[in-house]
Amino acid sequence: MQEPYLILPFNFRRRGDHVLITNDIGEYHFLSNYDFKKFVNMQLERSCELFLDLESKFFVCKEFNEALLGHYSTRYRTKKRFLFESTSLHMMVVTHRCNQKCLYCHASAASDDSSVEIDMGPEVVEGIIDAIFESPSSYVKIEFQGGEPLLNFDAVKHAVRYAEEVVPNGRDVGFVICTNLTMLSDEQIEFINEHDIEISTSLDGPEALHNSCRLTKCGYGTYQSVVDGVNRLRHGGVDRVAALLTIHKGNVHRLKDVVDEYVARGFKSIFLRSMNPYGYAYENKNELSYSVETFLDAYIDAIRYIIEINRGGVDFAEEYASILLSRILTPFSCGFVDLQSPAGAAICGMVYETNGDVFVSDEARMLCRMTGERNFFLGNVLEDSRQEWFVSEKLYDILKDSVIESLPGCAWCAYSPYCGTDPVRNFFELGRRISIKPKDHQCQKNKAVFDFLMELLRSDDSFVVDLCWAWACRRPLGDVVVE
Secondary structure: OOOOOEEOOOEEEEEOOEEEEEOOOOOEEEEEHHHHHHHHOOOOOOOOHHHHHHHHOOOEEOOOOHHHHHHHHHHHHHHOOHHHHOOOEEEEEOEOEOOEOOOOOOOOOEOOOOOOOOEOOHHHHHHHHHHHOOOOOOEEEEEEEOOOHHHHHHHHHHHHHHHHHHOOOOOEEEEEEEOOOOOOOHHHHHHHHHOOOEEEEEOOOOHHHHHOOOEEOOOOEOHHHHHHHHHHHHHOOOOOEEEEEEEOOOOOOOHHHHHHHHHHOOOOEEOEEEOOOOOHHHHOHHHHOOOHHHHHHHHHHHHHHHHHHHHOOOOOEEHHHHHHHHHHHOOOOOOOHHHOOOOOEOOOEEEEOOOOEEEOOHHHHHHHHHHOOOOOEEEEOOOOOHHHHHOOHHHHHHHHOOOHHHOOOOOOOOOHHHOOOOHHHHHHHHOOOOOOHHHOHHHHHHHHHHHHHHHHHOOOOHHHHHHHHHHHHOOOHHHOOOO
8 A cells, every 4th residue: 555645835837748846945846747646646655756856845744743844944944044144235335426327327416517416425425334233134235326436436435444444243244336437537446446446347348248238428438448357356356247238129139249248358257147137238229129028038048158158168147147146056046136925025135226315226216316206215224224124014015015925926936045036126117016917027028038048957968967957066167068
């Protein structure tokens, strides 16, 4: 007589000749259609290899007991550890001024005669730093944004020095400047190097592609300035220089050329991100936008190309795939705020405006700049405390509406252990914090990317599988065997 067993909670997704099953602690397994039927009909032999595999991944058990519950709970707490670590990423908008007018500028950079508060002053800088260190997070990253932050470098210097002066014992603090590099001076390079500041810049591909959108206010391209700036930083001893790509209609069909440019410029990775719908990107959407299907075709084609580059011996990763693979293959949560449940809004990252206003995310402050919408505004560093922000009904409602384990369409999705939702983007695109799945383009994109990555993990090509693990664990290519 066949011995009974218990089936533990799981979600599934049918994919042709197989079924993917996942559970809340992030384990996954591929089953043939035949084995899936046996699994759900309680027809597996408890001694067979498949049953033992499923048991080790908490899909089945011989009996439910306290020990099993304890192991499962520990794994679940590890996945949700970010909830207990508090806010680690703090973005300071030190100026709204910019010397460029990029066609897709998400931040809606202001002109010098704008009526908004243009530059962040020292009082606000100190108020923000004091609020930042009220967070119990053991590691804090402060990211300087704009506009172009180099145009208010005095605020950047004051923030860095003040933060290093008041950082509590036992806490670590790091700094990032998001800059277009066109205003970079030798004095700034010296300060950046002295304080071990990371640099994040923008590079949209080879010269013609980059210059098609990233222009000065006079209409000149900025490609050469970016390349020169990267080289000057590296020669000046700054080795942590990263670049971000914005994919628009002009470069979406030429991502292989973009990847080649990144490799040629000495970057070790690229983030193939679709264009955000805020600011000038929204105003110029007819000129810049593309369909989800167009992005996915281009993205998957680019990943295949990057895999072949690695097979040829070049150590190069795609950051979004690396983040998703880390969510799938490791027991830990990642620091990417767009893939948290509840959303990383405020609990993982916060944004501080030039006047000290506090928003739950960068998208929230972009939305406010565009429309005046303050649904995601929490307070002001000169007027209220961090504790008041975090006990507010507003933040509670935002987070409640982003727990995907309880949202229609998400709760039963096989990819829910690895995914998240952005209540700000949902509100902007759909008029509500909870998305409507048939109309949710982010959901369509993520689901398709997860499908593709799962196919890579099912591959018979051991190099591809090993590369996926290397990307997930941030290991160098040297650890992957090239056959």
